[in-house]
Amino acid sequence: MANQILVLTVLAMTCTLVIAFEPSPLQDFCVADTTSSVPRVNGLPCLDSKLAQADHFFFGGLHLAGNTSNPLGVKITSVNVAQIPGLNTLGISLARIDYAPWGVTPPHTHPRATEILTVLEGRVAVGFVTSNPDNKLISKVLNKGDVFVFPVGLVHYQQNVGNGTAVSLSSLSSQNPGVITIANSVFGANPSISDDVLSKAFQVDKSIISNLQAKF
Structure with missing residues (x-):
């Protein structure tokens, strides 16, 4: 019985370590103090909580279309800890992606985040590639309201496959997904x-x- 309890305890600890990603906050919030000279370790130093204001947790303008007049035909509007200091230590961020007709977000990875993408307008082809040795492409064409997940660290892409503009919104499981x-x-x-x-x-x-x- 004692051996079984020990095994279960070790398994529980292992699972806890595996699912842990960004550290859980030990306070209500930790507004990023961008003026602090304290060295960064994992995240930004905390502003005195007494100085917290609503604007530390706010970002305006995500409804505005991005300028897609570039070679890729894509504009990404990030909403991470750089835009919302109150996201510091909370392990989440957003990105709006605007696509010109046939615009492409080229193959890329997010080393610190899983991404879940929702199409708001248009038709978007998406896909990711599994790791070696299989390198299997998992892809799908998404329509308005469809949702797709890109697992953390895997190479993925998006492309507008329509003749009109397209828009998607991504949530990422890191305040600074990279x-x-x-x-x-x-x-x-x-x-x-x-x-x-x-x-x-x-x-x-x-x-x-x-x-x-x-x-x-």
């Missing part, structure tokens, strides 16, 4: 990744790598 755009990271690294490394990795001539690096 974003790694694959093309920018690989071909726009500073300093550059060796063209010998990249030509072998992508199985193409070095001249193609040099051309891609020049674009980023």
